[in-house]
Amino acid sequence: MSKLHSIARAASDDLRSRVHFCPNTGQIWLHEHRMLLVHAEAQALLRKELIDSLGLDRARGLLTRMGYASGVRDAELARTRSQDCSDTEAFMTGPQLHTLEGIVQVTPVRLELDRMAGRFYGEFLWENSWEGQWHRHHYGQHSEPVCWTQIGYACGYASAFMGRPILFKEVECVGMGHGNCRIIGKPVEEWEDAAGHLRYFTPESIADQLIDLQTQVVQLRSTIGEKEKLPADMIGISPGFKRAFDLLRQGAASQITVLLLGETGVGKELFARALHAMGTRRDKPFIAVNCAAIPAELVESELFGVERGAYTGAQAARAGRFERADGGTLFLDEIGDLPLPAQSKLLRVLQDGELERVGDHRVRRVDVRMVAATNADLHRLVKEGRFRSDLYYRLNPFQIQIPPLRERKEDISFLAKRFLEKHCAVHGKKLRGFTDKAKRALLTYQWPGNIRELQNMIERGVILAPSGTRIEVSHLFSCAGAEEQAPEFGLGLDGNLDLNTWDTGKELCEAVFNGVRTLDQVEAMLIETAVDKAHGNLSAASRMLGLTRPQLAYRLKRLQEAIPAGTAVEPASAGQDEALPWR
Ligand SMILES: [Zn+2]
DSSP, rough: HHHHHHHHHHHHHHHHEEEEETTTTTEEEEEEEEOOOOHHHHHHHHHHHHHHHHHHHHHHHHHHHHHHHHHHHHHHHHHHHHTSSSSHHTTHHHHHHHHHHOOOOOEEEEEETTTTTTTTEEEEEEEEEHHHHHHHHHHOOSSSSOOOOHHHHHHHHHHHHTTSSSEEEEEEEETOOOSSSEEEEEEGGOTTTTTHHHHGGOOOHHHHHHHHHHHHHHHHHHHHHHHHHHHHOOOOOHHHHHHHHHHHHHHHHOOOOOEEEOOTTTTHHHHHHHHHHHSSSSSEEEEEEEEESOOHHHHHHHHOOOOTTTTTTTSOOBBOOHHHTTEEEEEEOOOOOOOOHHHHHHHHHHHHHOOOOOOOOOEEEOEEEEEEESSHHHHHHTTSSSSHHHHHHHHTEEEEEEEEEGOHHHHHHHHHHHHHHHHHHHOOOOOOOOOHHHHHHHHHSSOOHHHHHHHHHHHHHHHHHTTTSSSSSHOSSSSHHHHSSOOOBBBBBTTSGGGOOOHHHHHHHHHHTTTTOOHHHHHHHHHHHHHHHHTTTTHHHHHTTTTHHHHHHHHHHHHHHHHHSOOOOOOOHHHHEEEEEEE
């Protein structure tokens, strides 16, 4: 050992003398190689950006190969010294260079090598590992070794020096919480699990991967598209939703003009798309227009088209949305915002299937099925003279009221699961679902922005929750107070169940169906109340519940095992996961 150390010290002195700073040429030389003096922190930031943009695995590969390349260069310097000294002495050049270059302090623990016989075993202690310390600084403790550039260097150096593939592995690493890093190197074939490490040394073809990814995106898009065509977001078991959907199905079978009513964000366009997809026009265009989003002076040309020169700026003739929707469906959202002149033109298309482009007198025929939507009170607009009564009566016969999300509590868990899957696919995330608290918050919140708000909130959650975890309340609600807007359904201030807030058995049942409470929790409530009322007398409590005493004792034991003492009855999440569509 001490011999190794003295070799190392001598080598180090010699190497220091080979570093030359040439300020007049802007160069630093180590023997024959131009070197750079870079800021460790800047280098660490580059490393972090590689990881964040390429992912751990790809970044690891790049960094390992970068280190390998450095190791190979330094081995050239070592070989020039091997004529004058022993293999072991010459080999120590690498560890000393690694130290000199400011990467890591390397101390040999055991080194046995024979270049002629190809025999190699090396064990080194790494102190002050640049890479490990910065990795821990940026990412906290890691489950695997993280000094990828450095291990790449060791492999590159030893392999070039020995003239055969030598694989180094970190057996301890500061990135994993060890005090220092420790590495062991042997010829590749002496490692049983070499393959898993060697893949980081093979350059990947980014072009091939991009093509692969592109193919995946196209496939993913097409499946999303298919789902959109069939009403995939049209999920629900609530009576309100079912009523609306049944009406929609009936409407789809005919060509009747449909008026969709409902608050902002309830999914009116989705209903319109579903109507289109279920009807005979499904292979023809579906065109959606938001009347409120188009300036009043442009509405007519947008809807009915424009002839060249009709007004300043109309440099070319252009078909309107009606012509583009020919044979298919036109969805007019916020129809209450349509200006009166456009309303009369619209009425003519609905009655006669005829229109004239702005600035043109030619009559064109179109075959368009119209679906309109509004969250305004059209009847009131008619009274105020802002909506034509004949158009109103034309739209009136087939109305579908889409219920707000707060009246579709039963559907929230299904919708949440659907949006979670969708946004995980879009953002390339893997998440394990929602925490129990997040589920409860989703169920109790009042959803003024309806399904759109739910979808946006879940997308936000998908973006904020770290991969592999569950979405928490804080990932969903931007301000901490938001979840408290929701009444804590059936929960006392201390978070424990309070039987008195359940006025009727029906509410209790609803709470179970909605996932606010699990069956186990309801059972626990009954048992605890009975035991309380019987002042702890289990025989009396069991009589109240219609159970035998051993039956009650068994249930109590099961409850105590499931629930940590002092927390009363927190959700038994496993059971809930099976009962509900949550992931
Ligand atoms: Zn390490």
